[in-house]
Amino acid sequence: MASDTKKRRMRSQIYGSELIKSYAQMRENEELTDFVVSTEGQSFKVHKTLLAASSDYFRAMLQGVMRETKEERVDLKGLTAASLCQTLDFLYSGEMDLDFDNLIEVLNAASHLQVNAALELCSDFMTTLLNFSNAEELLHVADTYSLDRVVKCYEAKxxxxxxxxxxxxxxxRLTGTQLARFVADNQLRVRSEMVLFDIIARWYSGKKEDGVDGIITYVRFGLLSEQQLTQLHNHWLVRKSATAALCIQRALQFHRDSARGHPKLSEQTQLRCTQNSLVMVHQDSLRPLEITAYDGKEGRFYQLLTDLSSCRDTRICSFDNMMYMCRVVDCGGGTLMNSLLRFDLRHLRLQELTPCSRLRLDPAVVCCGKKLFVFGGVDDNYSILDSVEGYDIEANRWTNFAPGLPQATHSLAAVEHNGCIYLCGGVSATDRQPTTSMYKFDPEARTYTQQSPMQCPRRLHEMSVLQDCIYVLGGIGSHTFNQNTQIPIEAFCISSNQWSILTGTLAGRSVGHYMSYEGEIVSLGREHNGATEEDIWLYSLQSDTWRSFIKAPRRMTLASAACTKLDVNFFDEKIAQRIISDKR
Structure with a gap:
C-alpha cells in the first residue's frame, strides 16, 4: 500500500440520522431517560442532553439552579398535551404531522420551547398551503410567531x-407604500407595463387619499412603445398626475435618443424578471437575419426578430443589454459595404447605426467600457490590416485608434477582461499563416503587452473568460500540428501568464460558436464528433469534458450562428408569444 501522510477529515453521511434513531429507541425503551416533562396530567420521559441540544428553553433551564432541574421534572402549563407530544416526537425524529387544525397548537409549543427547527418545519408547511384566499389568515399567524420565511414566500407569490x-x-386593501414596493421590484412578473399601469389605475380609482405619484414613478414607461405612450396622454390618471405626465415625456425622449444613437438608460427602461440567456444571431449570405433566444429554465427557444437583410460576415458583442452587430453586406455586383446594427430587447427593435470607415472582413470585435473596438481584418483588396477603429457607443461615432496592431492580422479573436482586451492568433501578413501570438491591449494607455504565446497556432477561433482563465476554443490550425480534424482547447492563466492544453474539438470556423454560460462553456453546432448542426453542447472546466446540452428546433441551423448573452424577460408578452415550436 502506498504511504500517504496527508490527513483527510472525513464526514459520515448517516451519523446524524443514526444518532437520532438511537435516541428514539432509547426513549421508547425508557433507557437512560433522566427527565420528565408533563402537561394536562400527561407525563413524558425524555433525555436532558437531547432537550438541551434541541431547545434553547430547556438548555437555559437545565443549566441553571431552578427547582425543576433539581426535581428532574417540569410541568409546562399553557401547552396542550397533544402539542407537547408532537414537539417531543419531533425532537426524537425530525418529523411532525401537521394540518390546518393543529398548526396553531404546535406553533405555540415550538415557540414557547424555542425549538427553532420545529418552527422552520411549520414555516415549510405554511408555504405549501399559502394561496391568495387564505393568505390573510396565514400572514397573521406568521406575524404572531415571527415566521419571516412565510412572509417572504407570500411576497414572492x-x-x-x-x-x-x-x-x-x-x-x-394595499396601502400606497405596499403597492409601490411591489411595483418597484425587478422580479414583478407582468405581461407588459401597460397592463401594470391599468392595474394601478384600477387600484387608485375611487380612493380619497393621494399618493399615486409614489407608485407611478416605478412603472417602466421606457418599455412602452411610442404608440402606447401617446395613447396614455389622454388617460384620466395621467391628467391627474403630473408625475405620470413627466414619466411619459421622459420615455418619449428615450425613443428619440434611441433613434439618434445610444439612449440614456434609467430605472424606467430596465427590464423586469430577467434571466441571463443565450441570444443567437443566425445569418449568412444565403439566409435572412434571424435573432433567437434560449430560455434555460423552461428549455425553450424564442424567435425575437427576423429581417430580410443578409450579409457576408457578422461579428457580435453586447453593451448595456443591447447587442451590436458589425457586418459586411454584399450589395451585389461584388460591392461590399460595412454595416453596424443594434438590437434592443426592450422593443425587439433593430436599428442601423454609423458603420466603421474601413471595410473589414474577419476582424476581431469586442466591447470594452463604453466603446466597441474592431481590430485588423482584410479589406476589399484582400490586404491584411493592422489598423484599429473604436466606436463611441454613446456618441455614435467612430475614430481611428492608434497605435494599430503589433502586426497586420485577420481572423484573430478578442475578449475583454477587467478593462483590458486580450487578442490572440489569426493570420499575419508576414507569412499568411496562423499565429500563436497573444497580446494584452490597454485601451486607456493605448499599449500592447506581449503575453506567452499559445501552443497551437489558429485562426477563426473564439475566446471565452471564466474566473482567472481565458479559454481559446475551436478554429483552424496549421498542418504541422496534424489538426485537420481535431484542435485542442487551450487555457491561459491570466495571473501566471501560462497556457495549458485541454481536450480537443473539431477544427473549423468557430467564430461566435463558443460562450461562457453558468460557469461552463457552450458550443453551437457541429464542434464535436458526436454533435450535429442542431446541437448545443456544454464544456465542464472541472472535468475537461463535453456533454450534450440541448438540441435546437429542427429548422434552426447553428452552422452560421453566433451567440452572446443578454438579460431576457421571457414573460414579456412581446416575447412570450414567439416560442419556436419543434415539430420533429
Whole structure:
C-alpha cells in the first residue's frame, strides 16, 4: 500500500440520522431517560442532553439552579398535551404531522420551547398551503410567531402572480407604500407595463387619499412603445398626475435618443424578471437575419426578430443589454459595404447605426467600457490590416485608434477582461499563416503587452473568460500540428501568464460558436464528433469534458450562428408569444 501522510477529515453521511434513531429507541425503551416533562396530567420521559441540544428553553433551564432541574421534572402549563407530544416526537425524529387544525397548537409549543427547527418545519408547511384566499389568515399567524420565511414566500407569490393577485380583495386593501414596493421590484412578473399601469389605475380609482405619484414613478414607461405612450396622454390618471405626465415625456425622449444613437438608460427602461440567456444571431449570405433566444429554465427557444437583410460576415458583442452587430453586406455586383446594427430587447427593435470607415472582413470585435473596438481584418483588396477603429457607443461615432496592431492580422479573436482586451492568433501578413501570438491591449494607455504565446497556432477561433482563465476554443490550425480534424482547447492563466492544453474539438470556423454560460462553456453546432448542426453542447472546466446540452428546433441551423448573452424577460408578452415550436 502506498504511504500517504496527508490527513483527510472525513464526514459520515448517516451519523446524524443514526444518532437520532438511537435516541428514539432509547426513549421508547425508557433507557437512560433522566427527565420528565408533563402537561394536562400527561407525563413524558425524555433525555436532558437531547432537550438541551434541541431547545434553547430547556438548555437555559437545565443549566441553571431552578427547582425543576433539581426535581428532574417540569410541568409546562399553557401547552396542550397533544402539542407537547408532537414537539417531543419531533425532537426524537425530525418529523411532525401537521394540518390546518393543529398548526396553531404546535406553533405555540415550538415557540414557547424555542425549538427553532420545529418552527422552520411549520414555516415549510405554511408555504405549501399559502394561496391568495387564505393568505390573510396565514400572514397573521406568521406575524404572531415571527415566521419571516412565510412572509417572504407570500411576497414572492405576489410578484410571480401579480395579475392574479390584482383581482383579489387583499390587493384593493394595499396601502400606497405596499403597492409601490411591489411595483418597484425587478422580479414583478407582468405581461407588459401597460397592463401594470391599468392595474394601478384600477387600484387608485375611487380612493380619497393621494399618493399615486409614489407608485407611478416605478412603472417602466421606457418599455412602452411610442404608440402606447401617446395613447396614455389622454388617460384620466395621467391628467391627474403630473408625475405620470413627466414619466411619459421622459420615455418619449428615450425613443428619440434611441433613434439618434445610444439612449440614456434609467430605472424606467430596465427590464423586469430577467434571466441571463443565450441570444443567437443566425445569418449568412444565403439566409435572412434571424435573432433567437434560449430560455434555460423552461428549455425553450424564442424567435425575437427576423429581417430580410443578409450579409457576408457578422461579428457580435453586447453593451448595456443591447447587442451590436458589425457586418459586411454584399450589395451585389461584388460591392461590399460595412454595416453596424443594434438590437434592443426592450422593443425587439433593430436599428442601423454609423458603420466603421474601413471595410473589414474577419476582424476581431469586442466591447470594452463604453466603446466597441474592431481590430485588423482584410479589406476589399484582400490586404491584411493592422489598423484599429473604436466606436463611441454613446456618441455614435467612430475614430481611428492608434497605435494599430503589433502586426497586420485577420481572423484573430478578442475578449475583454477587467478593462483590458486580450487578442490572440489569426493570420499575419508576414507569412499568411496562423499565429500563436497573444497580446494584452490597454485601451486607456493605448499599449500592447506581449503575453506567452499559445501552443497551437489558429485562426477563426473564439475566446471565452471564466474566473482567472481565458479559454481559446475551436478554429483552424496549421498542418504541422496534424489538426485537420481535431484542435485542442487551450487555457491561459491570466495571473501566471501560462497556457495549458485541454481536450480537443473539431477544427473549423468557430467564430461566435463558443460562450461562457453558468460557469461552463457552450458550443453551437457541429464542434464535436458526436454533435450535429442542431446541437448545443456544454464544456465542464472541472472535468475537461463535453456533454450534450440541448438540441435546437429542427429548422434552426447553428452552422452560421453566433451567440452572446443578454438579460431576457421571457414573460414579456412581446416575447412570450414567439416560442419556436419543434415539430420533429
Amino acid at each position: 405576489v410578484l410571480k402572480h401579480f395579475e392574479e393577485f390584482s383581482n383579489t380583495e387583499m390587493f384593493t
